[in-house]
Amino acid sequence: MSEHTFSPAERRAIYRVIAERRDMRRFVRGAAVPEDVLVRLLQAAHAAPSVGLMQPWRFIRITDQELRRSIHALVDEERALTASALGARAEEFLALKVEGILECAELFVVALGDGRQAHVFGRRTLPQMDLASVSCAIQNMWLASRAEGLGMGWVSLFDPSRLGDLLGLPDDADAVAILCLGPVPEFPDRPQLEIDEWTVARPLDQFIAENRWTASEPA
Template sequence: MTNEFGLQERDAVYRAIAARRDVRRGFLPEALPSELLRRLLAAAHKAPSVGLMQPSRFIVIHDLAIRQAVHAAFLEANELALRSYTGERREQYASLKLEGILEAPQNLCILSDPQSDRGHQLGRHTMPETAIYSTVCAIQNLWLAARAEGVGVGWVSILDPARLREILHIPAEIVPVAYLCLGYVDCFGTEPELERSGWERRVPLDSVVHYDMYHEQDGSKNAEAKSA
Protein backbone atom coordinates (compact mmCIF):
# COMPACT_ATOMS: atom_id res chain seq x y z
CA MET A 1 0.00 0.00 0.00
CA THR A 2 1.35 3.42 -0.92
CA ASN A 3 0.43 6.98 -0.02
CA GLU A 4 1.24 8.16 -3.52
CA PHE A 5 -1.39 8.74 -6.17
CA GLY A 6 -1.17 6.72 -9.35
CA LEU A 7 1.00 8.11 -12.14
CA GLN A 8 -1.91 9.39 -14.21
CA GLU A 9 -3.45 11.07 -11.18
CA ARG A 10 -0.18 12.77 -10.31
CA ASP A 11 0.29 13.91 -13.89
CA ALA A 12 -3.20 15.41 -13.84
CA VAL A 13 -2.40 17.45 -10.71
CA TYR A 14 0.81 18.84 -12.20
CA ARG A 15 -0.93 19.46 -15.52
CA ALA A 16 -3.64 21.53 -13.81
CA ILE A 17 -0.97 23.58 -12.04
CA ALA A 18 0.98 24.20 -15.25
CA ALA A 19 -2.11 24.92 -17.38
CA ARG A 20 -3.84 27.27 -14.92
CA ARG A 21 -4.32 30.73 -16.39
CA ASP A 22 -5.70 34.07 -15.26
CA VAL A 23 -8.49 34.43 -17.83
CA ARG A 24 -9.69 37.87 -18.89
CA ARG A 25 -11.25 37.19 -22.31
CA GLY A 26 -13.08 34.52 -24.27
CA PHE A 27 -15.80 33.77 -21.72
CA LEU A 28 -18.82 31.92 -23.11
CA PRO A 29 -22.33 33.11 -22.15
CA GLU A 30 -23.44 29.76 -20.71
CA ALA A 31 -23.70 29.87 -16.91
CA LEU A 32 -21.99 27.13 -14.97
CA PRO A 33 -24.32 24.31 -13.89
CA SER A 34 -25.20 24.63 -10.22
CA GLU A 35 -23.65 21.24 -9.37
CA LEU A 36 -20.36 22.25 -11.00
CA LEU A 37 -20.29 25.58 -9.20
CA ARG A 38 -20.92 23.74 -5.95
CA ARG A 39 -17.99 21.38 -6.65
CA LEU A 40 -15.70 24.36 -7.13
CA LEU A 41 -16.91 25.98 -3.93
CA ALA A 42 -16.49 22.68 -2.10
CA ALA A 43 -12.88 22.48 -3.34
CA ALA A 44 -12.28 25.97 -1.93
CA HIS A 45 -13.99 25.09 1.34
CA LYS A 46 -11.68 22.08 1.79
CA ALA A 47 -8.54 24.21 1.65
CA PRO A 48 -6.10 24.15 4.57
CA SER A 49 -6.76 26.83 7.19
CA VAL A 50 -4.85 27.84 10.30
CA GLY A 51 -6.41 26.31 13.40
CA LEU A 52 -9.12 24.79 11.18
CA MET A 53 -10.82 28.18 11.41
CA GLN A 54 -12.16 28.04 7.82
CA PRO A 55 -12.42 31.83 7.49
CA SER A 56 -13.43 31.94 3.82
CA ARG A 57 -16.83 33.28 2.76
CA PHE A 58 -18.26 33.29 -0.76
CA ILE A 59 -20.62 35.62 -2.65
CA VAL A 60 -21.80 34.19 -5.98
CA ILE A 61 -22.91 37.05 -8.23
CA HIS A 62 -25.20 36.52 -11.24
CA ASP A 63 -27.11 39.81 -11.12
CA LEU A 64 -26.14 42.00 -14.06
CA ALA A 65 -26.82 45.27 -12.23
CA ILE A 66 -24.39 44.29 -9.46
CA ARG A 67 -21.75 43.26 -11.97
CA GLN A 68 -22.22 46.55 -13.80
CA ALA A 69 -21.63 48.43 -10.54
CA VAL A 70 -18.47 46.42 -9.91
CA HIS A 71 -17.35 47.04 -13.49
CA ALA A 72 -17.83 50.78 -13.00
CA ALA A 73 -15.68 50.55 -9.86
CA PHE A 74 -13.03 48.73 -11.89
CA LEU A 75 -13.00 51.47 -14.53
CA GLU A 76 -12.44 54.11 -11.83
CA ALA A 77 -9.61 52.16 -10.20
CA ASN A 78 -8.08 51.28 -13.55
CA GLU A 79 -7.96 54.94 -14.56
CA LEU A 80 -6.10 55.76 -11.35
CA ALA A 81 -3.66 52.92 -11.98
CA LEU A 82 -3.07 54.12 -15.54
CA ARG A 83 -1.98 57.52 -14.25
CA SER A 84 0.85 55.92 -12.30
CA TYR A 85 2.61 54.87 -15.52
CA THR A 86 4.35 56.99 -18.14
CA GLY A 87 5.60 56.61 -21.68
CA GLU A 88 5.60 53.22 -23.35
CA ARG A 89 4.67 51.42 -20.14
CA ARG A 90 1.54 53.60 -19.87
CA GLU A 91 0.57 52.77 -23.46
CA GLN A 92 1.17 49.09 -22.81
CA TYR A 93 -0.92 49.15 -19.65
CA ALA A 94 -3.78 50.87 -21.49
CA SER A 95 -3.77 48.07 -24.08
CA LEU A 96 -4.10 45.24 -21.54
CA LYS A 97 -7.34 43.35 -20.99
CA LEU A 98 -7.53 43.15 -17.21
CA GLU A 99 -11.02 41.87 -16.40
CA GLY A 100 -14.03 39.95 -17.67
CA ILE A 101 -16.61 41.17 -15.17
CA LEU A 102 -19.45 41.60 -17.66
CA GLU A 103 -18.35 38.93 -20.14
CA ALA A 104 -18.29 36.11 -17.58
CA PRO A 105 -21.76 34.73 -16.78
CA GLN A 106 -21.06 34.78 -13.05
CA ASN A 107 -18.64 36.46 -10.68
CA LEU A 108 -17.44 35.27 -7.30
CA CYS A 109 -16.21 37.40 -4.43
CA ILE A 110 -14.15 35.48 -1.88
CA LEU A 111 -13.91 37.00 1.59
CA SER A 112 -12.14 36.22 4.83
CA ASP A 113 -13.39 36.52 8.40
CA PRO A 114 -10.12 37.05 10.33
CA GLN A 115 -11.99 37.71 13.58
CA SER A 116 -13.79 34.36 13.58
CA ASP A 117 -13.71 32.47 16.89
CA ARG A 118 -13.37 29.19 15.02
CA GLY A 119 -10.01 27.59 15.66
CA HIS A 120 -9.73 29.30 19.06
CA GLN A 121 -6.87 31.53 17.79
CA LEU A 122 -4.59 28.53 17.24
CA GLY A 123 -1.70 29.71 15.05
CA ARG A 124 -2.88 33.32 15.01
CA HIS A 125 -1.31 34.70 18.19
CA THR A 126 1.97 35.41 16.44
CA MET A 127 0.76 35.56 12.82
CA PRO A 128 -2.84 36.82 12.68
CA GLU A 129 -2.48 37.37 8.94
CA THR A 130 -2.62 33.60 8.43
CA ALA A 131 -6.41 33.93 8.39
CA ILE A 132 -6.07 35.81 5.10
CA TYR A 133 -3.46 33.33 3.89
CA SER A 134 -5.94 30.53 4.54
CA THR A 135 -8.44 32.19 2.24
CA VAL A 136 -5.77 32.54 -0.45
CA CYS A 137 -5.31 28.76 -0.20
CA ALA A 138 -9.04 28.40 -0.79
CA ILE A 139 -8.77 30.56 -3.90
CA GLN A 140 -5.96 28.41 -5.29
CA ASN A 141 -7.95 25.23 -4.60
CA LEU A 142 -10.90 26.63 -6.54
CA TRP A 143 -8.67 27.86 -9.36
CA LEU A 144 -7.02 24.48 -9.92
CA ALA A 145 -10.32 22.61 -9.66
CA ALA A 146 -11.82 25.05 -12.17
CA ARG A 147 -8.99 24.44 -14.64
CA ALA A 148 -9.51 20.69 -14.35
CA GLU A 149 -13.22 21.26 -15.10
CA GLY A 150 -12.46 23.46 -18.12
CA VAL A 151 -13.64 26.61 -16.34
CA GLY A 152 -11.81 29.91 -16.72
CA VAL A 153 -11.04 32.07 -13.69
CA GLY A 154 -9.92 35.69 -13.78
CA TRP A 155 -8.81 37.53 -10.64
CA VAL A 156 -9.72 41.23 -10.69
CA SER A 157 -7.53 43.08 -8.18
CA ILE A 158 -7.98 46.55 -9.67
CA LEU A 159 -10.85 47.45 -7.36
CA ASP A 160 -11.16 49.80 -4.42
CA PRO A 161 -12.00 47.52 -1.45
CA ALA A 162 -14.13 50.25 0.14
CA ARG A 163 -16.21 50.56 -3.04
CA LEU A 164 -16.54 46.79 -3.26
CA ARG A 165 -17.73 46.68 0.35
CA GLU A 166 -20.39 49.23 -0.48
CA ILE A 167 -21.65 47.42 -3.58
CA LEU A 168 -21.76 43.96 -2.00
CA HIS A 169 -22.79 45.06 1.53
CA ILE A 170 -19.69 43.48 3.07
CA PRO A 171 -19.51 44.01 6.87
CA ALA A 172 -16.57 45.96 8.23
CA GLU A 173 -15.03 42.94 9.99
CA ILE A 174 -15.02 40.84 6.80
CA VAL A 175 -12.07 41.28 4.41
CA PRO A 176 -12.57 41.07 0.63
CA VAL A 177 -9.65 39.03 -0.72
CA ALA A 178 -10.50 38.19 -4.33
CA TYR A 179 -13.04 39.18 -6.96
CA LEU A 180 -13.17 36.45 -9.59
CA CYS A 181 -14.78 36.10 -13.01
CA LEU A 182 -15.91 32.52 -13.70
CA GLY A 183 -17.15 30.78 -16.81
CA TYR A 184 -16.49 28.40 -19.65
CA VAL A 185 -14.02 29.87 -22.14
CA ASP A 186 -13.29 29.34 -25.81
CA CYS A 187 -9.68 28.41 -25.06
CA PHE A 188 -6.90 28.63 -22.48
CA GLY A 189 -3.65 30.38 -23.34
CA THR A 190 -0.51 28.31 -23.67
CA GLU A 191 1.32 30.92 -21.59
CA PRO A 192 0.27 33.65 -19.15
CA GLU A 193 -1.32 36.61 -20.96
CA LEU A 194 0.98 39.14 -19.27
CA GLU A 195 3.98 37.17 -20.48
CA ARG A 196 2.56 36.94 -23.99
CA SER A 197 1.92 40.69 -24.05
CA GLY A 198 5.47 41.43 -22.90
CA TRP A 199 4.44 43.01 -19.59
CA GLU A 200 6.60 40.66 -17.50
CA ARG A 201 8.31 37.29 -17.73
CA ARG A 202 8.55 34.40 -15.32
CA VAL A 203 11.83 33.97 -13.49
CA PRO A 204 13.55 30.55 -13.35
CA LEU A 205 13.05 28.48 -10.22
CA ASP A 206 16.74 28.45 -9.30
CA SER A 207 16.76 32.24 -9.03
CA VAL A 208 14.35 32.17 -6.07
CA VAL A 209 15.48 29.07 -4.16
CA HIS A 210 17.70 29.50 -1.07
CA TYR A 211 19.14 26.89 1.28
CA ASP A 212 19.48 27.11 5.05
CA MET A 213 19.24 30.92 5.10
CA TYR A 214 18.38 33.82 2.83
CA HIS A 215 21.24 35.09 0.70
CA GLU A 216 21.38 38.50 -0.96
CA GLN A 217 22.76 37.03 -4.17
CA ASP A 218 20.25 35.45 -6.52
CA GLY A 219 19.03 31.97 -5.71
CA SER A 220 20.70 30.35 -8.70
CA LYS A 221 24.13 31.13 -7.27
CA ASN A 222 22.94 29.85 -3.91
CA ALA A 223 21.71 26.64 -5.55
CA GLU A 224 25.05 26.19 -7.30
CA ALA A 225 26.88 26.70 -4.01
CA LYS A 226 24.68 24.10 -2.34
CA SER A 227 25.27 21.51 -5.04
CA ALA A 228 29.03 22.12 -5.27
Protein backbone atom coordinates in the same frame (compact mmCIF):
# COMPACT_ATOMS: atom_id res chain seq x y z
CA MET B 1 7.23 4.72 -2.94
CA SER B 2 4.72 5.28 -0.13
CA GLU B 3 1.51 3.28 0.10
CA HIS B 4 -0.25 6.65 0.11
CA THR B 5 1.16 7.70 -3.27
CA PHE B 6 -1.37 8.28 -6.05
CA SER B 7 -1.14 6.29 -9.25
CA PRO B 8 1.16 7.61 -12.04
CA ALA B 9 -1.86 8.74 -14.08
CA GLU B 10 -3.36 10.57 -11.11
CA ARG B 11 -0.05 12.28 -10.36
CA ARG B 12 0.31 13.37 -13.97
CA ALA B 13 -3.17 14.88 -13.84
CA ILE B 14 -2.33 16.86 -10.68
CA TYR B 15 0.87 18.30 -12.12
CA ARG B 16 -0.81 18.98 -15.46
CA VAL B 17 -3.63 21.02 -13.95
CA ILE B 18 -1.10 23.04 -11.93
CA ALA B 19 1.00 23.72 -15.03
CA GLU B 20 -1.98 24.61 -17.23
CA ARG B 21 -3.82 26.89 -14.80
CA ARG B 22 -4.04 30.40 -16.19
CA ASP B 23 -5.36 33.76 -14.99
CA MET B 24 -8.13 34.16 -17.56
CA ARG B 25 -9.60 37.46 -18.77
CA ARG B 26 -11.41 36.34 -21.95
CA PHE B 27 -14.64 34.33 -21.67
CA VAL B 28 -17.30 32.93 -23.96
CA ARG B 29 -20.22 35.36 -23.80
CA GLY B 30 -23.61 33.84 -23.01
CA ALA B 31 -22.11 30.61 -21.70
CA ALA B 32 -23.14 28.99 -18.41
CA VAL B 33 -21.64 26.83 -15.69
CA PRO B 34 -23.87 23.88 -14.69
CA GLU B 35 -25.01 24.07 -11.08
CA ASP B 36 -23.52 20.68 -10.18
CA VAL B 37 -20.12 21.82 -11.48
CA LEU B 38 -20.40 25.06 -9.52
CA VAL B 39 -21.13 23.08 -6.36
CA ARG B 40 -18.04 20.93 -6.94
CA LEU B 41 -15.87 24.01 -7.41
CA LEU B 42 -17.12 25.61 -4.20
CA GLN B 43 -16.65 22.35 -2.32
CA ALA B 44 -13.07 22.24 -3.60
CA ALA B 45 -12.54 25.77 -2.31
CA HIS B 46 -14.08 24.89 1.04
CA ALA B 47 -11.73 21.90 1.38
CA ALA B 48 -8.70 24.21 1.52
CA PRO B 49 -6.41 24.23 4.54
CA SER B 50 -6.86 27.10 6.96
CA VAL B 51 -4.89 28.22 9.98
CA GLY B 52 -6.48 26.87 13.17
CA LEU B 53 -9.28 25.47 10.96
CA MET B 54 -10.82 28.95 11.10
CA GLN B 55 -12.18 28.78 7.51
CA PRO B 56 -12.10 32.57 7.05
CA TRP B 57 -13.42 32.55 3.46
CA ARG B 58 -16.79 33.88 2.35
CA PHE B 59 -17.91 33.45 -1.29
CA ILE B 60 -20.57 35.86 -2.57
CA ARG B 61 -22.14 34.81 -5.88
CA ILE B 62 -23.15 37.83 -7.96
CA THR B 63 -26.33 37.08 -9.90
CA ASP B 64 -27.77 40.62 -10.12
CA GLN B 65 -26.68 42.13 -13.44
CA GLU B 66 -26.91 45.70 -12.21
CA LEU B 67 -24.66 44.81 -9.30
CA ARG B 68 -22.24 43.16 -11.73
CA ARG B 69 -22.08 46.40 -13.72
CA SER B 70 -21.47 48.38 -10.53
CA ILE B 71 -18.58 46.09 -9.60
CA HIS B 72 -17.17 46.53 -13.10
CA ALA B 73 -17.38 50.32 -12.70
CA LEU B 74 -15.34 50.13 -9.47
CA VAL B 75 -12.70 48.05 -11.22
CA ASP B 76 -12.61 50.41 -14.17
CA GLU B 77 -11.98 53.36 -11.83
CA GLU B 78 -9.11 51.54 -10.16
CA ARG B 79 -7.72 50.54 -13.54
CA ALA B 80 -7.33 54.21 -14.42
CA LEU B 81 -5.71 54.98 -11.05
CA THR B 82 -3.31 52.06 -11.43
CA ALA B 83 -2.35 53.29 -14.88
CA SER B 84 -1.58 56.72 -13.43
CA ALA B 85 0.57 55.15 -10.71
CA LEU B 86 2.57 53.20 -13.31
CA GLY B 87 3.92 56.38 -14.86
CA ALA B 88 5.80 55.60 -18.07
CA ARG B 89 4.00 52.28 -18.52
CA ALA B 90 0.50 53.76 -18.17
CA GLU B 91 -0.53 53.46 -21.81
CA GLU B 92 0.98 50.00 -22.06
CA PHE B 93 -1.06 48.94 -19.02
CA LEU B 94 -4.30 50.43 -20.36
CA ALA B 95 -3.88 48.36 -23.51
CA LEU B 96 -4.01 45.14 -21.45
CA LYS B 97 -7.26 43.27 -20.87
CA VAL B 98 -7.24 42.86 -17.10
CA GLU B 99 -10.67 41.39 -16.31
CA GLY B 100 -13.73 39.68 -17.76
CA ILE B 101 -16.39 40.84 -15.32
CA LEU B 102 -19.06 41.61 -17.91
CA GLU B 103 -18.37 38.55 -20.07
CA CYS B 104 -17.85 35.67 -17.63
CA ALA B 105 -20.57 33.13 -16.89
CA GLU B 106 -20.23 33.43 -13.10
CA LEU B 107 -18.91 36.21 -10.88
CA PHE B 108 -17.88 35.83 -7.25
CA VAL B 109 -16.53 38.18 -4.64
CA VAL B 110 -14.38 36.48 -2.02
CA ALA B 111 -14.10 38.09 1.38
CA LEU B 112 -12.38 37.54 4.67
CA GLY B 113 -15.17 36.81 7.13
CA ASP B 114 -16.12 38.83 10.18
CA GLY B 115 -15.12 37.87 13.72
CA ARG B 116 -11.58 36.89 12.66
CA GLN B 117 -10.01 38.59 15.67
CA ALA B 118 -11.34 35.77 17.86
CA HIS B 119 -9.07 33.26 16.10
CA VAL B 120 -5.63 33.35 17.73
CA PHE B 121 -4.35 29.83 16.91
CA GLY B 122 -1.57 30.34 14.34
CA ARG B 123 -2.26 34.07 14.06
CA ARG B 124 -0.82 35.63 17.22
CA THR B 125 2.36 36.70 15.44
CA LEU B 126 1.11 36.22 11.86
CA PRO B 127 -2.42 37.63 11.70
CA GLN B 128 -2.21 37.69 7.90
CA MET B 129 -2.54 33.89 7.88
CA ASP B 130 -6.28 34.41 7.44
CA LEU B 131 -5.53 35.89 4.02
CA ALA B 132 -3.15 33.03 3.28
CA SER B 133 -5.96 30.60 4.09
CA VAL B 134 -8.39 32.38 1.76
CA SER B 135 -5.74 32.32 -0.96
CA CYS B 136 -5.51 28.54 -0.58
CA ALA B 137 -9.29 28.29 -1.05
CA ILE B 138 -9.12 30.41 -4.20
CA GLN B 139 -6.27 28.31 -5.57
CA ASN B 140 -8.25 25.12 -4.93
CA MET B 141 -11.17 26.57 -6.88
CA TRP B 142 -8.82 27.72 -9.65
CA LEU B 143 -7.27 24.30 -10.13
CA ALA B 144 -10.62 22.53 -9.95
CA SER B 145 -11.99 24.96 -12.55
CA ARG B 146 -9.14 24.13 -14.92
CA ALA B 147 -9.79 20.41 -14.43
CA GLU B 148 -13.46 21.05 -15.34
CA GLY B 149 -12.36 22.86 -18.52
CA LEU B 150 -13.35 26.27 -17.14
CA GLY B 151 -11.29 29.43 -16.91
CA MET B 152 -10.97 31.60 -13.83
CA GLY B 153 -9.46 35.04 -13.35
CA TRP B 154 -8.58 36.77 -10.07
CA VAL B 155 -9.27 40.52 -10.22
CA SER B 156 -7.62 42.67 -7.56
CA LEU B 157 -8.15 46.12 -9.10
CA PHE B 158 -10.67 47.55 -6.66
CA ASP B 159 -11.01 49.58 -3.48
CA PRO B 160 -11.89 46.99 -0.78
CA SER B 161 -13.91 49.41 1.35
CA ARG B 162 -16.03 50.60 -1.58
CA LEU B 163 -16.67 47.06 -2.76
CA GLY B 164 -17.52 46.10 0.80
CA ASP B 165 -20.05 48.93 1.01
CA LEU B 166 -21.57 47.87 -2.30
CA LEU B 167 -22.09 44.31 -1.00
CA GLY B 168 -23.09 45.19 2.55
CA LEU B 169 -20.07 43.58 4.20
CA PRO B 170 -19.75 43.98 8.00
CA ASP B 171 -17.09 46.44 9.17
CA ASP B 172 -14.71 43.63 10.17
CA ALA B 173 -15.03 41.70 6.90
CA ASP B 174 -12.82 42.52 3.94
CA ALA B 175 -13.24 41.90 0.21
CA VAL B 176 -10.02 40.39 -1.18
CA ALA B 177 -10.86 39.05 -4.65
CA ILE B 178 -13.25 39.27 -7.57
CA LEU B 179 -13.35 35.94 -9.40
CA CYS B 180 -14.45 35.67 -13.02
CA LEU B 181 -15.42 32.10 -13.94
CA GLY B 182 -16.71 30.35 -17.02
CA PRO B 183 -16.01 28.71 -20.37
CA VAL B 184 -13.17 30.32 -22.30
CA PRO B 185 -12.21 30.31 -26.00
CA GLU B 186 -8.84 28.73 -25.25
CA PHE B 187 -6.16 28.27 -22.61
CA PRO B 188 -2.89 29.92 -23.67
CA ASP B 189 0.28 27.85 -23.34
CA ARG B 190 1.93 30.49 -21.14
CA PRO B 191 0.80 33.36 -18.89
CA GLN B 192 -1.10 36.10 -20.69
CA LEU B 193 1.18 38.80 -19.27
CA GLU B 194 4.08 37.10 -21.01
CA ILE B 195 2.13 36.93 -24.26
CA ASP B 196 1.29 40.62 -23.91
CA GLU B 197 5.00 41.33 -23.22
CA TRP B 198 4.24 42.96 -19.89
CA THR B 199 6.71 40.79 -17.98
CA VAL B 200 8.41 37.40 -18.04
CA ALA B 201 8.15 34.72 -15.38
CA ARG B 202 11.51 33.94 -13.76
CA PRO B 203 12.84 30.41 -13.23
CA LEU B 204 12.51 28.46 -10.00
CA ASP B 205 16.21 28.55 -9.10
CA GLN B 206 15.99 32.30 -8.50
CA PHE B 207 13.54 31.68 -5.67
CA ILE B 208 15.29 28.94 -3.71
CA ALA B 209 17.99 29.37 -1.06
CA GLU B 210 19.56 27.16 1.56
CA ASN B 211 20.06 28.12 5.20
CA ARG B 212 20.31 31.87 4.56
CA TRP B 213 18.63 34.52 2.46
CA THR B 214 19.95 34.89 -1.07
CA ALA B 215 19.42 38.17 -2.88
CA SER B 216 16.91 37.99 -5.71
CA GLU B 217 17.92 38.57 -9.30
CA PRO B 218 16.73 41.97 -10.59
CA ALA B 219 13.34 41.82 -12.32
